[in-house]
Amino acid sequence: MNAKRNVSESATSRLSRLLTMVPWLLKRQGVEIAEVAREFDVTPAQVEADLALLFLCGTPGGYHGDLIEAEWESGKVFLGNADTIKRPLRLGVDEALALIVGLRALAAVPGIGERDALVRALAKLEAATGSAAAGSSRIQVVIDEGTSKETMALAQEALMAHRRIHLRYLVPGRDESTERDVDPMRVINFDAQWYLEGWCHRAGDVRLFRFDRIESLRVLDQDGTPPADAQPRDLDTGVFMSRADDQLVRLALGSGAAWVSDYYPTESIEPAKDGGAVVTLRTADTAWLRRLMWRLGSQARVLEPADLALEVQQGAREALKAYGTAPGSTVPSG
């Protein structure tokens, strides 16, 4: 969650941050303003505004000695005289839920590392949250291994032993089977799909490989340490990464295709009437987009670039020829 708080933040959401910030700061006297901003996902200016507000608050009386002491001129934050709110507020229902459901999901993954730490953390959390966590057992996230169990075990083995692997991998966007050597970096689960992230020698770059598209995996007797500058991608910007020099594509989506804007990283989304949207995104390869458009049928249209729109139409026309269906003829709808 990288969104900075906006101008119209409500008083209660700010209060909630302040009540968490005070205990956090009391345990970290002298912490840099920039670090506070990072931790609380706000701008440094907002941190200073928060401190200025704390400075005006205190126990009844309103005398100097009753107010919270806050000092941040040096760029380092010092806080004092805030004993009444030195402990954080108990976890709310959603807060307790998010952590407990998350830990249980992790704990249920077979063959996971750190199981001991998971069990300890879960026990402490459950004891501390009490009734807030009452319904949490009825909310579940299932991270299952799917059908790629053996391939995953091999990949993890290679990862631990720093071995290079050889993959035969299906690139569905291009409907093509490829061979490549990869230095594994980590195994991740995203939207219930398992991925191997690694340095791909064929691409000369970091790539994500979906396990269910790995046709075969062989551990090589070769060192598989990725280059020092190989950076794992930030999962929270999505697994599909685009670059500034990629081609810009504009799509009009109907309500039945609105999920596309959640699923792929977009540069902008303009909501249209009836639940649809116009989205722009960047991509190096438009083959997958063509395929997406055929699949979405009447629910989506390429606005730009024009040649992509034309390719989609030509492909659809050619495909329909095989069914003996002339464009424009009536087709059962529903």
Added chain:
Amino acid sequence: MSTQPSAAVKTERLLNLVICLLYTRMPMSKAKIREVVPQYGATASEEAFDRMFERDKDELRDLGIPLVTEPLDAFFDDEPGYRIDRREYALPELSFAADELAVLGLASRAWAQASLAGPAAQALRKLKASGVERDDASLIGIEPRVRTAEPAFEKAKKAVLERIPVTFTYRAPGSGEGTTRHVQPWGIASWHGRWYLTGFDTDRGAPRVFRLGRIEGEVATAGKPAAYDVPVDHQPRAMISTMVVERDPQPADLRVRVGAGHSLRRRAVNVDDIDETWSRVRIDFTDTEAFADEISSFGPDVVVEDPAELRDSVIRRLTGALDPLPVIEEANK
């Protein structure tokens, strides 16, 4: 970027109120509160103060702050007093080892792209207030991410937690028309990357599983909280995995261009080459619409020969791609 002045004044007032009510050991009267919380002193009339205080109380309770009302005097309970129970307020002293905080961080980040992202991050900050820094070197081997793309998620989750009956329009698989359903929600689970709601369907008089993505429009409240009981030991996952039975697989015959359709060939029952251009691929499928999505994405490289229902679904998509809905054109303006 700063908070609006009026909101800042309100935050200050609420914070002073929290501190004041935590500080006092005895319940405090409204008159006293008005006197000691400076921002209340400025309110013009008694009525204006009353209204403001009532609203503030509600908002603090909504944040989960245990603000209690108690008689000021044990013998005369005509005037209420207020305080915040310190023990109820504070997160119990917890100390987490570095590896425990590492897995808590992982659990929190799992929601980074979901509607619970905010609460998950806030929870972690509260736990970290105890002072231990997280040890990121700890390796669990996986990084999970869950999403809640379904618009119905928030309402459904709330209904499950508070046991509130709901009603919504549901598009069952295989039928185009949405029907109105009345449900007592039991649980909610993400399974194979999709969110499902379990519960008792009061129209059908039986337990049912609903895919959140098939709910159209709003999930509306149809009763009060705690209106029914959930079966003891209800396990959403178990119910979903037994009730979401995919229909029996049926075979499809496809014509697939040579050198294309790799993902289809991989799971085919049988592949025969027809000539240099085409192979005949026999493959089992369960969900017609989902399989039609996949086949359409191959464009001219895959042709459905049988069954007709699948064929029609693919033709409908391709025809649609030639001539998208007029509503889409309007979006172009």
